[in-house]
Amino acid sequence: MADLLQVEGLRAGYGEAVVIDEVSLSLAAGETMALLGRNGTGKTTLIDTLAGATRHHSGAITLGGVELNKLPAHARAAAGIGWVPQERNIFKSLTVHENLTAVARPGRWTPREAYDMFPRLGERRNNLGTQLSGGEQQMLAIARALVLNPRLLLLDEPLEGLAPIITEELLKAIARITRGEGLAAIIVEQHPRAILAISHQALVLDHGTVVHAGPAHELAAAPELLERLLGVARDPATTGATSTTRGAVE
């Protein structure tokens, strides 16, 4: 099967500055990739580059055979990129339901399906974005990407700053959307264990280049390598979450 996403020799950044340097990767339909690295190594820049929000210098990005390099962000969304940036782009002055109906496109994911995935959003459907907790805003940001019916979901630190109980709930939903529903995804996380547990592939960046690429389960089972690459052999913040989502992997 041809890969859904192919990235070859990608160089990108901000203005003249090159942050992502010669990055290549590929992802099949239904696969999840954990995109890891220490602070400031280029993870967000790579995600934003796939979404069309940085300066593309050279290299190729192809999604389902369509070249994305020259397309602006809105055209990439139409081509199948569902982008959930770190800052959770939601319309705070609209209700939850309006946020979803404003962007929904025909397909498997409707606002109703999104409420099934995130029951809290269904309960809050008439609340404004400003009235949502951080976790609910993150759920809405993911739901907004889902109702676009993308072929590839890009999640940038979806668990950042959330309470442990919400982290658990979100992780389970993300595992259902990716492993369960077979939606291809690239997920950036600072605390990698929980994300490695639901991913097929792991890609580690340092100074904007790929320093490790391989099966997620192999990296998860190699604490010394994890420590060397990320400094996180022990990751107590997500230990509980890992145990509850492990079932999704096996």
Ligand SMILES: Nc1ncnc2c1ncn2[C@@H]1O[C@H](COP(=O)(O)OP(=O)(O)OP(=O)(O)O)[C@@H](O)[C@H]1O
């Ligand atoms: N808008 C910008 N303009 C110029 N340089 C930027 C911009 N955003 C990020 N950078 C630089 O690009 C490099 C990579 O940053 P990036 O945010 O992609 O890393 P990251 O791995 O996602 O970091 P973190 O884990 O802290 O979110 C850093 O050196 C950063 O200073």
